[in-house]
Amino acid sequence: MSKVKVFSLKETQSGPKFPCPPRGAGWVQSSPGGAQCDHREGFVALSQQWRQFLRLVSLLLLSLTAGAAWAETPLPPVQNLQQSALQAAAKDQPLIVMFSLPNCPFCEKLRRTQYQFMAKEGYVVQQIEITSRTPVTGFDGKPTTGLQLARQFGIRLAPTVLFFGPGGKEIGERITGAPTADFYGAFIDRALKESAQALKAKPGAA
Numbered sequence: 001m002s003k004v005k006v007f008s009l010k011e012t013q014s015g016p017k018f019p020c021p022p023r024g025a026g027w028v029q030s031s032p033g034g035a036q037c038d039h040r041e042g043f044v045a046l047s048q049q050w051r052q053f054l055r056l057v058s059l060l061l062l063s064l065t066a067g068a069a070w071a072e073t074p075l076p077p078v079q080n081l082q083q084s085a086l087q088a089a090a091k092d093q094p095l096i097v098m099f100s101l102p103n104c105p106f107c108e109k110l111r112r113t114q115y116q117f118m119a120k121e122g123y124v125v126q127q128i129e130i131t132s133r134t135p136v137t138g139f140d141g142k143p144t145t146g147l148q149l150a151r152q153f154g155i156r157l158a159p160t161v162l163f164f165g166p167g168g169k170e171i172g173e174r175i176t177g178a179p180t181a182d183f184y185g186a187f188i189d190r191a192l193k194e195s196a197q198a199l200k201a202k203p204g205a206a
Helices: 050-068 082-088 105-120 146-152 181-201
Strands: 010-012 015-020 035-038 042-048 095-100 126-131 160-162 172-174
Touching: 010 095, 035 105, 035 146, 082 095, 095 146, 105 126, 105 181, 126 146, 160 181
Parallel strands: 095 126
Antiparallel strands: 010 015, 015 042, 035 042, 095 160, 160 172
């Protein structure tokens, strides 16, 4: 197995220097405004213009990577709250709805951890944006939007997570914001226990 030689980055007045390719490897020994290869020292000196280009490429790659990661953990969108609440109640569970905002890092943090895991465990977990004007079916079977629902339930901060029973009544204490991970699980457990008690006390209606 051939050994890989590791070169350290050197900084000079002409800019950073990188390992110089061997002669005859198709390398252009010098290019105006680009890079120059000094075989005496064995390093490639990059010009200021070339360094700026590399920075732009790096930023572009980072933004593309961040965008891909952002899209990895969507929750099912709200479509029909009336049916979803009945579906959850049939499992003796609340309908869990996260009210979020686009590009909300705290919303993504919770989607990526707590609520993604709960959805995989079989809980009915959905999401709706508090600025959305896309029509959905409300708890009363009538058309509504995320914007109207946020006003109806007094949502002013994202993320805010509500626990609903049939009919759209909150049966567990809502969770506003994104507390630290050490405590967030306890808030969910409390809301689930409250929801279970409410569903048991009034089966079929809460």
